[in-house]
Amino acid sequence: MTVATPAKQQPLNADELRKIHAYWCAANYLSVGQIYLLDNPLLQEPLRLEHIKPRLLGHWGTTPGLNFLYAHLNRIITSQDLNMIYIAGPGHGGPGMVANTYLEGTYSELYPAVTQDALGMKQLFNQFSFPGGIPSHAAPETPGSIHEGGELGYSLVHAYGAAFDNPDLIVACVIGDGEAETGPLATSWHSNKFLNPVYDGAVLPILHLNGYKIANPTVLARLPHEELESLFVGYGYKPYFVEGSDPETMHQLMASTLDSAIADIQSIQREARIHGFTKRSRFPMIILRSPKGWTGPKEVDGKKTEDYWRSHQVPFSEMASNPEHVKLLGTWMKSYKPEELFDQNGKLMPELGELAPRGERRMGANPHANGGLLLKDLRLPDFRHYAVEVADPGAEMAESTRILGQFLRDVMKQNLDSRNFRVMSPDENNSNRLNAILEVTDRTSTAEILPTDDHVAPDGRVMEVLSEHMCQGWLEGYLLTGRHGFFSCYEAFIHIVDSMFNQHAKWLESCIDIPWRRAIASLNYLLTSHVWRQDHNGFSHQDPGFIDVVTNKKAKVIRVYLPPDANTLLSVTDHCLRSRQYVNVIIAGKQPELQWLDMDAAIKHCTTGVGIWEWASNDKGSEPDVVMACAGDVPTLETLAAVDFLRCHLPELKIRVVNIVDLMTLQPNTEHPHGLSDRDFDSIFTTDKPVIFAFHGYPWLIHRLTYRRTNHQNLHVRGYKEEGTTTTPFDMVVVNDLDRFHLANDVIDRVSRLGNRGAYIKQIIRNKLTEHKQYITTYGEDMPEIQNWKWQYYNAPPVEKQGSSMIETDDGSTAPSEAGAEGTASSRS
Structure with missing residues (x-):
């Protein structure tokens, strides 16, 4: 040599x-x-x-x-x-x-x-x-x-x-x-x-x-x-x-x-x-x-x-x-x-x-080192064309990120000639259900390629290597020189690039105050395979804490989105791909899940970032007894299942359901440009009613974002509390007290007017949780009533009765009598 x-x-x-x-x-x-x-x-x-x-x-x-x-x-x-x-x-x-x-x-x-x-x-x-x-x-x-x-x-x-x-x-x-x-x-x-x-x-x-x-x-x-x-x-x-x-x-x-x-x-x-x-x-x-x-x-x-x-x-x-x-x-x-x-x-x-x-041949004046000078808008297809048809909330199932993959496929297709859009992933593009992108391009490699390799070519535009550092670094260099990109990653392992995210966010923040620095395309993360659907991989794969790292940065540069279904995910992603000078974090599951909003409702919901889901609430025209808030796809599912359970057993209870897709709306508008004013926050969350908040991540982040709000003392947050193992999907939420039964129990504990009437409902809850544990240890999967649960109240007229008559069933549980069950479904979990 x-x-x-x-x-x-x-x-x-x-x-x-x-x-x-x-x-x-x-x-x-x-x-x-x-x-x-x-x-x-x-x-x-x-x-x-x-x-x-x-x-x-x-x-x-x-x-x-x-x-x-x-x-x-x-x-x-x-x-x-x-x-x-x-x-x-x-x-x-x-x-x-x-x-x-x-x-x-x-x-x-x-x-x-x-x-x-x-x-x-x-x-x-x-x-x-x-x-x-x-x-x-x-x-x-x-x-x-x-x-x-x-x-x-x-x-x-x-x-x-x-x-x-x-x-x-x-x-x-x-x-x-x-x-x-x-x-x-x-x-x-x-x-x-x-x-x-x-x-x-x-x-x-x-x-x-x-x-x-x-x-x-x-x-x-x-x-x-x-x-x-x-x-x-x-x-x-x-x-x-x-x-x-x-x-x-x-x-x-x-x-x-x-x-x-x-x-x-x-x-x-x-x-x-x-x-x-x-x-x-x-x-x-x-x-x-x-x-x-x-x-x-x-x-x-x-x-x-x-x-x-x-x-x-x-x-x-x-x-x-x-x-x-x-x-x-x-x-x-x-x-x-x-x-x-x-x-x-x-x-x-x-x-x-x-x-x-x-001139521009000087290395200090080269426009590639001030990438916003070279940045051109992506050609984006109409995201509405990829909508999941949702006739009624909770009536359809879909894999949200697979739907997103079809949109990203066509984003890639429409920008192939421009060569200004790449997708990064640490060997997880297909695992994260973005397979459709490979219909129009391949994975990149200039190393030896075997005939048996799947969608690998020297001119591919999906960049996969099992190093989050390299994916992040490639994307940063690509964005900083005037192009666009998208980075999907397992949620738990995005922590590997915490320090790189920190530095990039600081860079963006500093550039805002430097007049000659031009805005670059946002760094867009999709975090999927998330904490609530890592039951099969176990404790090592369960960590939603990247959100906490991100929210430490200045409001000028960070955005966090938790779309609850495919249509909201499409709307959010389209917005993020059009944005400039931000770090956008999108968290969405890849497993089949119930779909809640049609595209028109999804766009309206994502535009405001937070809203009352009237179709799931029964407090219109009156004061709610409780506000049930949720942020994240699995927390949304469990919140709606808890509402379904409560409205079955306590139909007179007035419940307001609030969904948050833009996490930063929780901050005051004096702290973040997406934040709600105190007046708007109070109108949604009330000033004195209990708020049961089901959150995707660690509970204390919600307290941190809302500690100045009027009703903070009545805010009770459930989220991930570092309880994880290899188990079933529903057991993951149970061990972290985020399941529908714990949420329903929280409501009963905090709505004082229920008094002793809630004791029987709490007994049902205890029995259900016991049944759940016995079932999963026997059969290795969740109970059918959990796996097959669907929202039942979407066509139900409001319940006018102010009492609840309970009868005992053959299995010892309770259910509404005919008199108290008008307009409800015939069976409940």
Whole structure:
């Protein structure tokens, strides 16, 4: 095995070498200045303590390597007119990203106060990691960035997401050797098995080995050369090595290596685009081994600093107490010869400014790094055409996500030519009943495909890999560069991407306040195979807590929907696919379930987000005795079954049924734009009646959302309380006290006027729960009356009687007498 060898060892003539080195020095100078200086930006007077920031924040160690690469990428962009963006994966290398976008002019165009002169340079330094200024990492405020500098582990998967369906784009992705130790990054190397050079752009991974993390050596930096090369050959790459510390040698080697790597990429793409895809190619990658804190102080206070962990953040501090450190800083900054880089007014020397690309070829100005500039609306079919016919509530059964799959199939079909819509799933597309999408496209793979493989092709648009991290990262990169997508996942395992969701939500929130950032398509999750239908897989698969994580974020960017049936799911999904700058979480079951609303009613219900289901209520024209609220498909089923049970046994009871499809309506409108006003909330939930709330997730979230409401003290929430096992579907709700019998019991306990009359009904409830346990342990499935239950009251006239006469049946339970059962069904569960 041999190392890939650059074609030309000395591509830079003397003048080119001098200029590219000076440009690198300018970026390094500006980076150090951002970390340390408040004033005296050009060092035109002796450096004093008052010129230095009192609190020193930032990361120097990785920055000179990032600057080195940026300068060389600028060179090849200019020489070959390349369309390229830059992803800086290593930690908080923000000083370098800011410095380079300032040198190329993008920064001053977007932030006119930061001018390209001494005054602007002072502002550049002042704002960095300073109150009221900018973050210390590559953040949304940084031009050219689609990747938050603190997101260790996700740079490479973001890069591939950006490259999919962007045939002219090259994504230069710098991966820090600390970041390379994370699980998501280790998996991301396999993204090359999903890249099709016919239709996709290219990713040029650059693994930056500078040896150390905060205080420890890195794993990959300590691998022998042959082992490191074998690792990346095994991943399917063609590795080039650029190693050393001598600037002249390193400049020539990097220039030569980039020439070779870009030539490789162009050769692969040309072959594929002329002759079609035949087999997966070995795309190039670069392994850059350079000193940590390169060009910085070699020693501080007699301790090794350059090429060591001590240069990771701020190489030295304690400026007020150690005057020698002030001198050391001045010497370090003057080593870059700022007088040769900038004129007396602080403007970059013209001959150096010419090294940067022009216009949108600048990596800081490339529109792919501001994806909203490129975003085009999806062509969407009319979701109403996929409606389930619902003649009466609860009369039909359907698999809601299977119906949704038909809609998504046609979304995919109508956007195939645009190549701007992909579906992600961790090997669960068919499991989640979205099979119909495969009628118009395949699963993506550029690895070996066998004749027996099912719907797998190099040009497929369903992206399945058993890594939630990769699905999330691909989708984020895809959205951030101006496209659309949809991510379905088992509910319990979406937690794997909690931190990725957090960072993306923070990114969106920050972008709202950045005028030049254009809105991108929303990140849409479908969480299915959810907690209440994971009875067969057991406790490990039962967790609805992602909603709690999501609702921690600002109302400006998050939305949570719990459609109770297929038609509401269609309406919600259509809305989410049209939306911008949100994270939309949709939770819906995939199993056959009763359907409640026809399409007209579903649209109206989803538009308001919450509403009284008049057809299930009997309190119209009077005060309800109780409000029974529900959010989620299974909680809705159990609530309606509880209402059915209560209206059978206590027909005089006035019950109001409220369904919530948009969870954020529960918050006050002062907290969330979808929230109900206090007046509207009180009109629906009353100010003094008991509210029995059946919720899909953990109960305390509902209390958190409603704690300011007038009637909160009467709110009783049932939901998942971490009781799970391998059992039957109905037993899952029973063990969590969310079943129809527990809900009915809650009503009896809280409607005070029932008094002792409820004792007999509670006895029925206890008997039913006992029967249930005996039945499932004997037969291994739920009782027929549970499995076959349907809503019985949809055509029933309102019951006028104010009493309930009960008779004893042969089995010892009670049922309404003929006199008290007018208009009711003949049997009840």
